Amino acid sequence: MTKITEKATSLLSEGTVKMIIGYEMGTERPRPLFCHTAEECEKLIMNAECKNNLAVYLTKKEIIGEEKIAVIGNYYVVKTVIQLQRENQINLDNLMVMTADENGEVITFTTIDEMKEYTDTHEPAPDPKMVAALEKIDKMSREERWEYWKSELSKCIRCYACRAACPLCYCNRCVTEVNCPQWIEPWAAPLSNMEWQINRVMHMSGRCVGCGECAAACPLDLPIGLLCKKMGMDIKSTFGEWKDGNVLSTYNIGDKENFIK
């Protein structure tokens, strides 16, 4: 009976929460689990492979309903909750955010500042494979980069798993589903796939928490995680750590740039 299951069972039996969202072991890798009853809490686990960003369910009314629920997520779930709160998409008094550290101790957050303090101190190391891939691309010339991205993204079958797995992609009518005007062609073609990725990452600029779930969700393992990573690094280097509001929806008179003459 791990501490998580103990905590979850107590929460459910006392009725403080109606449902708990956590992880359970799936066919080969952990997957999201929704516990409504105590015995379902037995299956709750928390380890390094638990990667799914559970915050994606917090904006879906049909799942969370009106009552109070709890979520036991990894580092990125906590960070996403901060971002969702900043965009006032979630109602904090209906949500209990919890996580577990390495030896299984359950940490419960009551306020946003506690979450911010936790996320600032527990930043996981960047994934070395991604850093290496980014360097490889930076060394390429412009034409090589164009060929690289065109060949990679022409494989995309437009299943939108990257959009579905992303907790910050909660629009109920995405830009691809709007047809007057038809911004992005809805069929799979190299250029429209690139336009789709550019659009997705531009709408994420300054909001993305870097959980990497879009890349993990892609059935073809396309390197779309690099786009979000690079966007995140560019934003951090040009605008520094942005605290209040999103980068593109606010402005600063003192922004410096060198290309507008």
Add this chain to the structure above:
Amino acid sequence: MEENNNNFEPRIIAFVCNWCTYAGADLTGTSRIKYASNVEIVRFPCTGRIDFMLLLKAFAGGSDGIIISGCHPSDCHYTSGNFHARRRWMVFRDMLDFMGIDIERIRWSWVSAAEGAKWADVVNDTVDKIRKMGPYTEYKKAAMFLEEEKICHD
């Protein structure tokens, strides 16, 4: 790339803000300053309204170069339109570069209503630069993906 450049006339699209750059371009006309004619101007209420997708649609539609211009910072008719735009362009430009789209073909500038001459220079420089770079064929080829399926015209 040199030999076909002499007869290549680049097609440039200019996204301009109505209050400053469009007025500036107007001034260029009234003061009889000559500038290259292959620019098609698209007027926007403010640079803040220029959506980044429009640039991609311009390239896909066959233009070889883009000029984006608006009011100087802090004299925007809507006070903060160009600040937002500036941020959007900074973020968008890095992303385009990372994806290998040729950002040299996009000219970003501030042209106020009084700078008629500057508008002519901006246009002429861009047209010469794009003429040297030649047509943007790789983007147009990617945009023609559906045409690979041949049609029988009998």
Add this chain to the structure above:
Amino acid sequence: MPYIMVVDKVTVEALGVKTLRLRFQNEEEGNEFEFQAGNFAEYSAFGEGECTFCIASAPTRKGYVECTFRKAGRVTSGLDRLEEGMTMGFRAPLGNNFPLEDWKGKNLVFVAGGIALPPMRAVIDNVLDRREEFGEVTIIYGAKTVNDLVYKEELKEWEERPDVNLFATVDPGGETPDWKGKVGFTPNVLGEVAPKSDNAIAIVCGPPIMIKFTFPVLEKLGFKDENVYTTLENRMKCGIGKCGRCNVGPMFVCKDGPVFCKTQLNELPPEF
């Protein structure tokens, strides 16, 4: 491949609602083409796409085909921009039809709501052209407001006809001072009019909510399930039973419908 049709006449029915009268561009296709009341068609506005409407004119009126639509999205705005002489695409006849043959000699009750009069008009005109073969004809047609009523001249024409009793109604609050017809929701008006249900067939057509409210009223009036018909309006793309989106339970609305008898609907899961 769709037929090419030339737009002969454009009539504006109500705010945003238009009727297009179409003629086949090449004559032989026009002469060979026949359809039944209840069939629908896929109309293409080239450059915008394709969308699904019923064929609003009766098969007994040769030489032209009519369709009525409301300007709602990309394709309908494309159709809305068409003027006389312009061409558009037309894929028909699709779907099944109203079983007119086995309604001979029966009384007919038509219940239509808002923009759903066009599919009914195809049947009504067909019945009126062979008036003597059918019994009494009652039409109950409701719309939100007075100028939302479609086919205003036809409504007048049906009113004057002695052998058709027409009850046009508008939703409460939609009437204008000189409105002589009834006021109230279509199902309630149906309850007031209370047509006799023996030897009678009821045909209901309208938005899903209206269908759901009208069925209980018909039951109360004694209409047995096998005497009640309706046409369903589901999202359609191919119209030929392939693209897999218009199904209600095991039935494809585009191939096994759109005309369904209530007995069939009862077996289907509540998915329309």
Add this chain to the structure above:
Amino acid sequence: MEELIIKSSDIKTWLDQIIEHTPRVIAPVKQGEKVEFKSIKQSDDVDYESQTTVSSVKAAAFPRTETLFAYEKEGLNTKLYDVAKDNFVETVIWRARPCDVIGFKPLTSIFNWDYKDELYNRRFEKIAIVTFACNTADKCCFCTSVGGGPGNTEGSDVMLTVLDKENVLVEVLTEKGQKLVDLAKDLFEKAEQSIDKEAVLAKIPAKFTKEQIYKNLAKVFDNPVWKAQSERCLGCGACAFVCPTCACFDIQEDAHGNHGRRVRCWDSCGFSLFTQHTSGHNPRPTQATRWRQRIMHKFSYMPDRLNIYGCTGCGRCSRACPVDMNIAEHLTSIAESSHE
């Protein structure tokens, strides 16, 4: 049905012959950690270790994006043009799996039910399939539960089964297959009769039977089992697009001024706007209703209409799913359950 033997080393030369004589050869190629079907130009690109590819091979006959017709407007008139004949080339699919190949059966029946879809038929009749039987299987495979099997020869033109280190059993099943074998006649010898193919094939325990599922599905339409199963489903299209038997498509328009094309592209019942009416009413509003539609369509509606099941048990949807919606697990719970 001729049985021959070929040396493993000669397979490469045979493939070279096939590549030379066929305009397009599609085979699994390794890209990063994933293996995908791609058209290959030389024989050593092919990857032989992987169990199955990510996407199925249906794209060879039902491509992701396909032109239906082109139109051109001149003044008031519009001209329509059909697709050129030479878009459809002879194709050989190399190293497919039995579960890929049976996938073509439901696809063909959908596209030929009532209205014959020419575009699909033109592509499909030009396809010859060389299948490799499965010596291994992984956790997601359940082909034996839906009437398939690792050595099932249905739908293939030539079936190769790796017996041991050097020789491979070749079963020639159709004359298309015969034509392929004739390209390198001398590499093959007659096989003696005593070859036991089953011994080398992978053992996959059957988890349930289709009939059980079909029977139970008739009773569970508005049962909460759908909500429970689909709670974690995110509503993306991955399962439908990698599935060998999913044939749902969308029709869109590619317009450029006065000319353009009508395009058919893949679509999925998992998307929320798949059945959305213009009025906003959506007959399948929640994810549970869409997950129910996916299972009911494959295991109850298709058998009713075309008496063929819409699933080959390849397990691709479970591998491609971001939240691991394991279809075999869900189907087993439906089969065992006697939900009333």
